Amino acid sequence: MSGEPWLILPTYNEAENIEAIVTAASEVLAAAAPESFRVLVVDDGSPDGTGDIADRLVAEHDWVEVLHRTEKEGIGPAYLAGFRHALDHGAGYVLEMDSDFSHDPADLARLLQAVHDGADLALGSRYVPGGGVTDWGLLRRFVSEGGSTYARWVLGLRVRDLTGGFKCFRREVLEAIHFDGVRSQGYAFQVELTYRAVRAGFNVVEVPIIFRDRQRGQSKMSWRIAVEAMWLVPRLRFGPSFR
Ligand SMILES: Nc1nc2c(ncn2[C@@H]2O[C@H](COP(=O)(O)OP(=O)(O)OP(=O)(O)O)[C@@H](O)[C@H]2O)c(=O)[nH]1
Numbered sequence: 001m002s003g004e005p006w007l008i009l010p011t012y013n014e015a016e017n018i019e020a021i022v023t024a025a026s027e028v029l030a031a032a033a034p035e036s037f038r039v040l041v042v043d044d045g046s047p048d049g050t051g052d053i054a055d056r057l058v059a060e061h062d063w064v065e066v067l068h069r070t071e072k073e074g075i076g077p078a079y080l081a082g083f084r085h086a087l088d089h090g091a092g093y094v095l096e097m098d099s100d101f102s103h104d105p106a107d108l109a110r111l112l113q114a115v116h117d118g119a120d121l122a123l124g125s126r127y128v129p130g131g132g133v134t135d136w137g138l139l140r141r142f143v144s145e146g147g148s149t150y151a152r153w154v155l156g157l158r159v160r161d162l163t164g165g166f167k168c169f170r171r172e173v174l175e176a177i178h179f180d181g182v183r184s185q186g187y188a189f190q191v192e193l194t195y196r197a198v199r200a201g202f203n204v205v206e207v208p209i210i211f212r213d214r215q216r217g218q219s220k221m222s223w224r225i226a227v228e229a230m231w232l233v234p235r236l237r238f239g240p241s242f243r
């Protein structure tokens, strides 16, 4: 194993969460990777001042960095910028996590462990035994699990949770899947990255996680993002543009 783990945290209006999530994540990473780790906040000019808090954290801790982007372009482009930066700076492992505590920072250690145990890409999964969702009503459960089932079926994959955004990539995976060419944004972005990794022959392993709703701050989930995911899936499978 070589190269340090980088955690990418995309933020848009996460002023109430950013400091707590960076602190909690760093404690887990420091235990899992005592030699060194990095946390990269990718903020899209949040009007609530998230970027200023991130700047203060950068001044306080030598393991934090922030990318300030001027435009809110969605989670996909934010992650691409973060991946590019992490790879350019020698990352051995790249982790994705929401910045709203829907993902439990403690699970970062389990994702890293799965990769150390041989996975090329470890996915935090709600839909394998031991995984799940708290706080969700029947409709949202149905839409989310149905979305994953639909994508799994159209794409011919065995992965149970395709839309989740809690992941750990070995560097080689990101290098191989030409992520610069990924144009999708919300859930579709997560589906496309995993699809590309499976297609490239990498070992993708699901790690059970419990997902909970954000406790603070505003949701950015929209129907547009869900619809984008629905029509991307057949295009990924049958479209000519896939490399
Ligand atoms: N940089 C950046 N981050 C974003 C953008 N949209 C969402 N995020 C972040 O991506 C993560 C996931 O987004 P959420 O708003 O939690 O979306 P969600 O999980 O689908 O919806 P809720 O949890 O219900 O609010 C959070 O850390 C957001 O702050 C964006 O356009 N740019």
Ligand SMILES: [Mg+2]
Pocket (backbone or CB within 6 Å): 098, 100, 102, 214
């Ligand atoms: Mg969320």
